[in-house]
Amino acid sequence: MLSERKERILKAVVEEYTRNARPVASETLQREYGMTVSSATIRNEMAELEAEGYIYQPHTSAGRIPSEQGYRYFVQRLMQEERLPRAEQLTIRHQFHQVALMREEWLQLGAAVLARVARAAAIVSAPVVSASRIKHFEMLHMQDHLGLLVLVLQDGSVKQQLVTVPDGTSQEDLSAASGRLNASLHARSRAEVLANTGKEFLTRTEQFVVRALLELMAQLDNRDAVTVYHDGLVELLDQPEFASLERARAIVEVLERPQVLRELLPGVPQGDGIQILIGSENRWDWMKECAVVLARYGDGNEVTGVVGVLGPLRLPYGIAIPSVRYIARIMTELLDDIGGSGPGVSPGRANGLTARESTNDN
Amino acid sequence: MLSERKERILKAVVEEYTRNARPVASETLQREYGMTVSSATIRNEMAELEAEGYIYQPHTSAGRIPSEQGYRYFVQRLMQEERLPRAEQLTIRHQFHQVALMREEWLQLGAAVLARVARAAAIVSAPVVSASRIKHFEMLHMQDHLGLLVLVLQDGSVKQQLVTVPDGTSQEDLSAASGRLNASLHARSRAEVLANTGKEFLTRTEQFVVRALLELMAQLDNRDAVTVYHDGLVELLDQPEFASLERARAIVEVLERPQVLRELLPGVPQGDGIQILIGSENRWDWMKECAVVLARYGDGNEVTGVVGVLGPLRLPYGIAIPSVRYIARIMTELLDDIGGSGPGVSPGRANGLTARESTNDN
DNA sequence: CTTAGCACTCGATCAAGTCGAGTGCTAATC
C-alpha cells in the first residue's frame, strides 16, 4: 500500500511511459502532471519507489520505467478506465450490425476493431460449443464416390465434410436416410447420437450417414481445431519495443501459427472477469515482455470464445481493458441472438443488437 | 542478346546475390563459379554489363547487384528450374491428401507449403466460380424471427446466411417451400434462378426463400469477397532487405488487408502460364522492390483461383517458379475431384489425387 | 584480347571527444 503521493507519482510514470516509451524524468513529472512539489522531492520519492520495486532505471542517471510490479499496481488500484466515446461505441455497434448475419465476418471484425481502438494486436477465437447439438444435416451426392455432409448446429454454425460414399448409393437413398435420421437425431449431441443409434435398427445407408456424422462431430468437439482470428500486427510493429526485428520476428511467427494462440484460451476465466497477464505471468518466453488482456464472451458455459489484445508491457490498459470488455459484450449479444433458445421460447424483441436480456441454454 | 560469357557472368551474379544478398565481386565469381578467365577480365565484362543495364553498383568500388532488367533476363533465358526433389513432392502430396476433404484446410495448407519451399511469403486465393450453380439448399428456423439459409453449390462449397423470417412462418412452411424449390432450381445459376422464378406462381414463403437465395448468391458472384489466405511472413522478415522495419511494416500491413491482395488476382493470365512481376512491373509503390510469381489453378474458366509467392527482387526464381507451378497443379487436381461433372458422368477413378484426366464443365 | 599491378574509392568499424538529460547527495530553508 503506497502513500497518496507515491501513488500519484507511480500513476504519472506509467501514463507517461505508456505514451512515450521513454524513461520518465522527475522534472517531466513536475512540469506535465501538476505536481506541487519540486523535482528533488519527486526524485526522493522515486528512489523509494524503486527500492520497493515499482519502477527502475534502465541505467544510472536515467529516468524511471515502470516494473511489472508497477504495472500491476497501476492496473489494480490506480488506473481509471476510459470509457469509449459514445460516438465510437455507436460506430462499432453499427459496423457489427452490418455483418451481424455473417459469422466469419464479425469474428474478423471483432479483431480488427479491437486492434484499432486498443492500439495493439487483437485476437478473437471462434466460439466453441461445449456439446454441439444437431439442428439439421444433409448428405449430398457430389460425383462418383464423393459425398458432402453438411451439418447445421443449433448455435447456427455450419460444418461440412467430404466423404466417400459406398458403391451404388444414390442421392435418393441418402436423402431418405438423412430424412429419417434428421427426425430422430434433432437436438442431439454427439454422445447422444452415439447412444441412440446403437440400439435401433438402421439400414446400411443410415449406418453410413451416422458414421460420417459422428466423425464430423468428433472434429468439432476437438479443441485443437478452434480457429483464431487476429489483426493489428502493424500496431505492434509501430511500437518501439518491437523495432528490434528480433522480437518482431517472434511475434509474427506466433501470430501466424494459431496453435500457440489456442493455448492461451483455456486459461481465461469464466464469467465477466477479465484476465490480465503482465510479463512474467505469461507462460512463454517470447511473451515475457508482453502483456495480454483477455475476456470470455458467450454464455461462458455452453458456448464461449475469447477476445483479447496482446501488446508490449506498456499497454494502454485504461483503454484496452474497457475495449476488450465492450467487444466481448457485443459478441455475446450477437451470439445470443443466434444460439440460445429455440423458436418461440424466448420473448420476441426488436433486433437483438439493441435490447438485451440474457437467454440461456437450449 | 548477350555473349555466352556475359551470360555466364550475369547468371553467376544473380545466383550469388540471391544467396547472399551482398554485392558480388569479380574475384568471388572467378573463385566460386569456375571462371577460366582472370578477375580483371570479369571486371571488364561486368563494366559492360553495367553499361547495358543488367547490373549496377550500389556505390563506386563495390561489387555488382542485378538490376530489374538483369533479373528479367535471368528468368527468361538463364535460369534453370530446379525440380522439387521427388521425396519432397511426395511429402507435399501426402499432406494435401490428408486434408483433401476439408477445403479451408487445403487452401491454408497450400499457402504454408508454398511459403516453406519457396522461402517467401505465399498467397492463395479461394477458388471463384464464375457462375455458381445450386446443388442444394435448406432454410432452417433458428429462433424468433431468425432463419438460416444454407446453400451448397455444385463445386462443393457451402455458404450460409442468417435471414429474418416473416411473422408466423413455421419450419414446416420453410421445409415445404425449400423442398419444392430445390426440385425446380437444381443446377441453376443466379441469373437462371432470377429468370425462372419470375414467371411461375410462388407462394409467399417460396417468394421469401427465393429472395434470400438471390441475395446470398449475389454475394458469391461479388469478386470483392474472395478470401485470400497467406503464410510465410516470417520468411520475409528473415530477409535482410526487410530488416529496415520501414519496409517490413508496409508488407505486414498489406498482407493483413486482403483488399490489396485481391487486386493482384485479376491480372493473372488464364491457362498454364505463370505471371512474374519484377519490381517496377508491379502496380503499387510498396511493391516496387518486390517480385511476385503467380499462377492460376482450377479449370481456368468456370472455377479458378490464384496461388503465388511474394518476396524480394532476389527471389530464388529457380525454386519459386516450379513450386508455384506444382502447387497450382495439385490444387487444380483437388478442385477437379469435387467440382466438375456430376455423379456418374465422368469415368470412375482410384482416388483423384493420383490418377488424372481433366473433367470439365458441368 | 587477356591480365598483372597498382592507385583509388568508399563503406564499415573503432576510439576519442562532446553534449545534455537526468540523477543523487549535501546543505540550507521552512
Place this chain on the structure above:
DNA sequence: GATTAGCACTCGACTTGATCGAGTGCTAAG
C-alpha cells in the same frame, strides 16, 4: 522532519577523425 536549491557526476547519444580492407578502374605489358 520534510522540502528544496545547487551542484557534481554518470552515462547514453551523437559527432568526428582515423584506419582498414574489399573491390574497383585503369594502365601497360604479354
